[in-house]
Amino acid sequence: MKRVLVSVFLVAVAIGVACSNDESPAQPKVFSNLSMTAQNETPPCTDAGVAATGSATVTIPPDDQSVVVAVTYSGLSTPVFMAHIHSGTSAAAGPIVLPFTAPFDSPFTKTLTASDYTPGTGTPPDFASFVTALKAGGAGYVNLHTEACRPGEIRAEIQ
Numbered sequence: 328m329k330r331v332l333v334s335v336f337l338v339a340v341a342i343g344v345a346c347s348n349d350e351s352p353a354q355p356k357v358f359s360n361l362s363m364t365a366q367n368e369t370p371p372c373t374d375a376g377v378a379a380t381g382s383a384t385v386t387i388p389p390d391d392q393s394v395v396v397a398v399t400y401s402g403l404s405t406p407v408f409m410a411h412i413h414s415g416t417s418a419a420a421g422p423i424v425l426p427f428t429a430p431f432d433s434p435f436t437k438t439l440t441a442s443d444y445t446p447g448t449g450t451p452p453d454f455a456s457f458v459t460a461l462k463a464g465g466a467g468y469v470n471l472h473t474e475a476c477r478p479g480e481i482r483a484e485i486q
Contacts, residue, residue: 353389356462361385361469361483363400365476369420372476378402381433383469383483385412391458392440394425396469399434404475407431412439412467414450414457417484422447424457424467431471461485 363381365371381400388395396412410431415421424445427437441454451457451466460466464486470479 355389356387358383358385358464358485361485363398363469363471363481363483365481367417367468367482367484368470368476368479369417369482370478372404372478372480374404374475375480376402376404376475379404379481381471381481381483385461385469385485387458387462391455391462394439394458394461395436396427396439397434397436398469398471400471400481401433403471403473403480405473407471407473407480409472410435410437410470412469412485414447414460414467416465417468420478421468422450424450 361383363383365375365379368375379402381398384397386395394412398410400407408431410427411423412425413421414424424447425439425443426445444454444457446452451460457466465484467485468482469485470482472478473480
């Protein structure tokens with residue numbers, strides 16, 4: 328009887344160990360509370376609103392098939408006329424790769440997919456490659472453009 332109980336116990340432990348080695352469900356990659364400031368722009372716009380500020384959250388769902396961007400801002404010099412994700416680092420202005428569509432009233436949320444991706448010189452060749460680089464951090468940034476600051480008024484690095 329003891330042998331049977333020990334055997335049953337060992338089988339139960341083996342099953343428990345096997346089940347515990349299953350991969351846990353994939354989690355989204357979330358870059359939250361990204362600080363959008365005029366000082367983050369490269370170069371900063373001298374006509375930026377004195378209280379220009381914002382916050383962005385960039386979420387990449389587990390399937391890597393989209394990029395979801397939520398932005399809140401205030402104090403800009405003039406209304407936002409263009410917003411997007413650029414490829415590149417904090418050292419310089421980079422090419423637009425994921426343009427957002429209007430409206431841009433604060434707050435706004437945009438979901439971007441492979442069909443939105445516009446590769447350029449020096450950017451990853453496709454959406455999947457860009458998402459991989461973005462998930463590593465430091466490969467892109469979100470910025471908002473206004474008439475007073477056409478190159479960009481506030482910006483946040485995605486890292």
